[in-house]
Amino acid sequence: MTELVTDPLLRRALLETVILGLACGPLGVWVLHERRAFAAESLSHAMLPGLVLAALAGAPLLLGATGGIVLAAALVALAARDARVGGDTAVAIVVTTLFGLGVVLALRPEVPARLAELLFGDPLGATAGDVALAALLCGGVLLALSFGGRALRLAAFDPAAAPSLGVRPGRVALALLVLLAVTIAAAAQGLGSLLLVAMLLAPAAAAIRASDRLAVQLRVAAAIGALSAVCGLELSRSLDVAAGPAIALAACAGYVLVAVLRGAPAPGARRSLRRAPIDQLTGSR
Amino acid sequence: MSDVLVEAVGLSTGYVPGRPALRDVTFAATRGQIVAVLGPNGGGKTTLMRALLGELPPFEGRVDVHGEIAYVPQTEDARLDFPVSALDVALMGAYRRTPWWRRLGRAEKARALDALGRVGLRERAHDRFGTLSGGQRQRVLIARALVQDAPILLLDEPFSGVDRASEATILGVLQELRAQGHALLICTHDIEQGRGFDRVLGLHGEQTFFGPGAELDAAALERTYGEEIVTLGDGAAIAVQCHQHDHEHDHGG
Numbered sequence: 001m002t003e004l005v006t007d008p009l010l011r012r013a014l015l016e017t018v019i020l021g022l023a024c025g026p027l028g029v030w031v032l033h034e035r036r037a038f039a040a041e042s043l044s045h046a047m048l049p050g051l052v053l054a055a056l057a058g059a060p061l062l063l064g065a066t067g068g069i070v071l072a073a074a075l076v077a078l079a080a081r082d083a084r085v086g087g088d089t090a091v092a093i094v095v096t097t098l099f100g101l102g103v104v105l106a107l108r109p110e111v112p113a114r115l116a117e118l119l120f121g122d123p124l125g126a127t128a129g130d131v132a133l134a135a136l137l138c139g140g141v142l143l144a145l146s147f148g149g150r151a152l153r154l155a156a157f158d159p160a161a162a163p164s165l166g167v168r169p170g171r172v173a174l175a176l177l178v179l180l181a182v183t184i185a186a187a188a189q190g191l192g193s194l195l196l197v198a199m200l201l202a203p204a205a206a207a208i209r210a211s212d213r214l215a216v217q218l219r220v221a222a223a224i225g226a227l228s229a230v231c232g233l234e235l236s237r238s239l240d241v242a243a244g245p246a247i248a249l250a251a252c253a254g255y256v257l258v259a260v261l262r263g264a265p266a267p268g269a270r271r272s273l274r275r276a277p278i279d280q281l282t283g284s285r
Numbered sequence: 286m287s288d289v290l291v292e293a294v295g296l297s298t299g300y301v302p303g304r305p306a307l308r309d310v311t312f313a314a315t316r317g318q319i320v321a322v323l324g325p326n327g328g329g330k331t332t333l334m335r336a337l338l339g340e341l342p343p344f345e346g347r348v349d350v351h352g353e354i355a356y357v358p359q360t361e362d363a364r365l366d367f368p369v370s371a372l373d374v375a376l377m378g379a380y381r382r383t384p385w386w387r388r389l390g391r392a393e394k395a396r397a398l399d400a401l402g403r404v405g406l407r408e409r410a411h412d413r414f415g416t417l418s419g420g421q422r423q424r425v426l427i428a429r430a431l432v433q434d435a436p437i438l439l440l441d442e443p444f445s446g447v448d449r450a451s452e453a454t455i456l457g458v459l460q461e462l463r464a465q466g467h468a469l470l471i472c473t474h475d476i477e478q479g480r481g482f483d484r485v486l487g488l489h490g491e492q493t494f495f496g497p498g499a500e501l502d503a504a505a506l507e508r509t510y511g512e513e514i515v516t517l518g519d520g521a522a523i524a525v526q527c528h529q530h531d532h533e534h535d536h537g538g
Contacts, residue, residue: 153369160363161363164355164356208368211368212413
């Protein structure tokens, strides 16, 4: 276990993934409360062509990830303009197209053999610069979530009344997508296009199962995210398996553990959700 | 200073340019006045609210609003599974006046608790919003509007699905606000209750009536509700609501 701290390679990997876990957890809580899990998965998959092109050009993966996400967002916006297609269908078409394009590009002979790294991440390849950049981006995301908490809360809870309280839900949704894109780009190196969604959503889902209080959910998600990074890297080191998938597995194991410990939803919560429509009709409790 | 807080003159508005969902509305609400907004589902009540909130542009005519608006939507618009307590919801009323960089402090919390006390829910302040009954949730949303302390209140069917005790509490608070000089617009399906307020505005895709409740006669009711109106033996009238929409969007009008 101490090797995670003493070995420079492992220490950088640990630092980068813990930083990502601390940011991904709370962001994931908002993503789930805003019901944007599909967008999170889609954006992370859609950046693959950008990552491949960056690898081909020898450019930083962050640059490729950013380009890939911007392209995906523009194509989704373009496709969604046709009301007959609809937003979800537009996302599905664009993402599968871009993911397919990414794989085709990645399998060309002139591309360095890095497809696995791009798909599943390589935290052990993180440089000091990568760690610093991840810290900067994730710190910015956490600050934005902290100062934007009220707007996020109101937009998620009561979008109909939000404008009269000074919050535009459309702008909040856009801001959340931007934060999501920044985090995905920051996590591309360490966790890869396919697996980073586990770090984003599994600790958040576990935290939502663990507590009924939003403030607690945000802190628990950050803790589970960071702990997943530590456990995943240790698993990778001790069993000699790939680090990115090990971290993703640790994050998902965290969710399973919380789900088992918490069991079924609390009787009160179950009853309230089942009876809510009846309460609205009768006004009774 | 004028006593008129909300005014619409020749207002036509809607969701698709060139296709107004609501036409030719002219009314005013002054300080210390409650205006009941009556009309069938899809008649344009919520459309009017959204136009007054500035969310829908006037296609014709104009809307003048003199002061901040507190909006109390229908409770089903709020997410029941979202992890907020009654106190958290009441505190949302303080968001607009608190700079984004400053945390909500004791003063805001005290105001929110006081507002919950006014609607009889102080002891339920820490209960999760989604576990409250329909009437209690409505009272929490009104507490949020009390914390907002806006001169104008728009309430979208605040008595819908509300038990008698909650209805009496809500009516008491609304009358207090009226006495304090607030202007209130209340969408309701209860014609007899609407008649009891200071003014009645009838809507059915267009304005069908505006005036004192006592002048709301059978002809005005028929223009407002069409075949959905039933007159009872004692002269009272009730609207039989057919759940249909006559325009293209996804909310209850």
